[in-house]
Amino acid sequence: MAAREYFTEHRRLWLGLCSFFFLVAAWELVLTYIVPVNPFFFTKPSLIADAFKEQIQSAKLWHDLAVSSQAFLWGFSFAVIVGIPVGLVMGWRRRVEYSLDPFLTALYASPLVALAPLFIIVFGVGVLGKAALVFLLAVFPFVFNAFAGVKSTDSLLINVIRSFGGREKDLYLKVILPSTMPYIIAGARLAIGRGLVGIIVGEFYAASEGIGFAILQAGDTYRLPDMFVGIIILSLIAVGLTELMRKLELMVAPWRASDEAR
């Protein structure tokens, strides 16, 4: 009976796993026995697995990943360094909010990735162009989440600090920053997704190395298994980073199990 209980308890997990393995098996079997696979159009799991093994052992994949992550980290770090202070000040100073909010909202809502060709041409195909693109896309979630965090700070806590004679510094360090932290981490989760878009588009547009370039090149030369490997690796990274942020969010703010937009 225990097995049955175990199954009902973890039903979701098992069904998910089953559906995944079933899909992979069906994909493989159909393309092996029913319709012969056209290598210029589609591929099958066994070929992808072979390509995966080969790529992991080759130095090129690691080099591409290193190149892409370097640009990503530069852009992302600058987004953190610039975005959070701007957001905090915007939340705390009413006039700054009034001045900056319409401008930054317009930028946040618009597809700034449209500037990618210009950025690549101005800053070059190297790290700088991609990092600038990542920064531009990733900075706004930090700004607006830090802003919302300050806005949602309990004014009672602020008043308490004030009544006990706390200084401006105490206010920032003891109340505003801690209560803003969960928002900032939620912002980081969004920023990761947008930053990855920046890297990929930058490398699609013009690059000579990097994971996005590897995917594009595999597609251009009809090496479909290699292309799928690139896509899978990128999804794994994206899922891993997003999950990490979600865990962090729960750790910092366990009371805010957010269910909006997974």
Add this chain to the structure above:
Amino acid sequence: MKLKNFYTEHESFILGTGFIVFLLILWESIPLWYTLPKGMALFFTTPSDIAAAFHRLLLNGELEKHFYVSAIAFLAGLGLSIVVGLPLGLVMGRSATLDALLDPYVTASNATPRIVFLPLLILWFGIGIWSKIAIVFVGAVFPLLINTYVGVKNVNQVLVNVVRSFGASEWQLMKIVVLPNSVPYIIAGLRLAIGRAILGVVVGEFFGSSQGLGYMIASAATNYKVDVVFVGVAIFMALSVILTLAVKQLESRLASWRPETAKTF
């Protein structure tokens, strides 16, 4: 005194537009007080040049042609994602089994920037309009699906039970309780989906394309026509801002009771 009252009343508007106007004037005036080095001047443009380029492109009909192509891809892709995402989200929200079966794919695809599928989609659908529609679709479908799903999940269980006790079928339950309750979530999903769809249009047209606003931007950039690049960017900006703010307005009217969260686009 009157002037001061007027200012305090409209402070946010005055400061907001004032700042944008200030930035534009600053940008416009850069050539006046600073001579750019030759290499930089190639990449530089001013708002008045951009306006002039906009006027020129509008008159020779080029803008209209590109705009039309992009709009078709946008509308078709977004429409398709609504047609697929909404029902799937509703069904996944109501059926735990289906939810468990599909969840791995939905979660993984949602976390992955879908733009990475572009080379694959171009390979499959060619460089015509279909690959653009496809990239818009894969970009826009997940926010819609997931928001619908969350909306269905958050339906008040008491309401469901009441309707059930009075003998409603699953279809009636859907119509009377579940769907109306999920509308605010669906609208929020739509707002996100619009952003993703525009992103898809832009990037989709960067590559292997000969028409559309994205193509206009990419080819202008390669020819150092920076003013034309900014015309394209400005159009995309204006469209996204108008569309997302309109939906946002709708959203806040429909769901004024939902707690305030950070802006997302």
